[in-house]
Amino acid sequence: MITIENAMVLYGENLEPIKTNVLIQDHKIVEISPNVRKGEIIDAKGCIVAPSLINSHVHLGDSVAMDMGDGRPLAELVKPPNGLKHHILTDTPRSVMLESMKKTMWEMLRSGTTTFVDFREGGFKGINILIEASEDIPIRKIMLGRHDSFHDPLVSPILVESIAEDLLDNCDGLAPSGLGEISDSVASIITRTCKKRRKLSAIHAAESLEVQRDSVQHTGKSEVERALEIGFDLLVHLTAPINDDLDRVAKSGTPVVSCPRSNGALAVGIPPIKEMFDKGINILLGTDNLMFNSPNLLKEMEYTLKVIRGYYGEYFPPKEILKMATVNAARALNLDVGWLEEDRIADMMLIEQISEDPILSIINRTETKNIRNLIIDGEILSKL
Secondary structure, eight states: OEEEEEEEEEETTTTEEEEEEEEEETTEEEEEETTOOOSEEEEOTTEEEEEOEEEEEEEGGGGGGTTTTTTSOHHHHHOTTTSHHHHHHHHSOHHHHHHHHHHHHHHHHHTTEEEEEEEEOSHHHHHHHHHHHTTTSOOEEEEEEOOGGGGOTTOOHHHHHHHHHHHHTTSSEEOOSBTTTSOHHHHHHHHHHHHHTTOEEEEEEOSSHHHHHHHHHHHSSOHHHHHHHHTOSEEEEOOSOOTTHHHHHHHHTOOEEEOHHHHHHTTSOOOOHHHHHHTTOOEEEOOEETTTOOSOHHHHHHHHHHHHHHHHTSOOOHHHHHHHTTHHHHHHHTOSOSSBOTTSBOOEEEEEOOSSSHHHIIIIIOOGGGEEEEEETTEEOOOO
16 A cells, blocks of 8 residues: 655546645555555655556567668668568567667656557567567556568468467557558458457558558558558558548547657658647557657657647647647557546656646656656556
């Protein structure tokens, strides 16, 4: 039993700042009240207690290729199966991959992230590497697998379904790279199998105007239109929507993971976050490819807030940015974390409050050194 007292708590789905105490027992938040005080006491005077962060899109294996290939075209860098990163992943010894992934997961924890969604390359071997790498690391992982056979234009539907079923025995869903690399028929088998198994399907869509133009040229439809028709649960990027893409996404209720720093690094544009927000689309945040970015969501939130205000030339509420890395992600991924409320799992961070506004204090001012404590599943993380 733990009581965090004297804290400025960002309470509930609206992240409302209130001065109160938080009681944690058996992995859950039992009570949030100024009067509760039981068990081990943590004095959080001068601190913000906020939900810990959820990184909704990362390629963890790419930590072995940091800052390689800068300036090359997007397809040359990451398009499977012959992109630069795929050659690097194939050639990297397992021991090096394991150590690199471990370091990245600890980096996420140090910057307040306790849950991440990994687009897991490498088929069954890739899944097993992440399982081994994360064995002794107290972080929540959502693994979305894929398989090289999905790229074969001649692969049989029966084989695709069989491999998809086998992958889903070992991971939380499936995430092929994009509709430029697999056929719509293969994609449909993937989404259908995931729905049958009640697991998540996700795909990159509309990352650049180039992929959108290719999609329209070859199919008469945008990548977004195709991804929605095929039935993916989660779309990543939407940096370059065309025509009525955003209206279609809003009508479908499909969440979108935005990765602004990655889009900037690759010079593919600035995601239309304000338009998505205005249309009621549930927006999540991810740090994307570790070739280009650190997995630090604090940096992602600050960049996102400022680039969106600069791009649109108007105010955008900072609370909505923090929600993208907490509340919105928890809703989209059906997680019992993401906001602080009684009877929810106790995932939270205690952060030194640097400015008067607690939300902006987190987004604009917080560095890893300002995170005093991290709690995951109701347990205080002793090593950061």
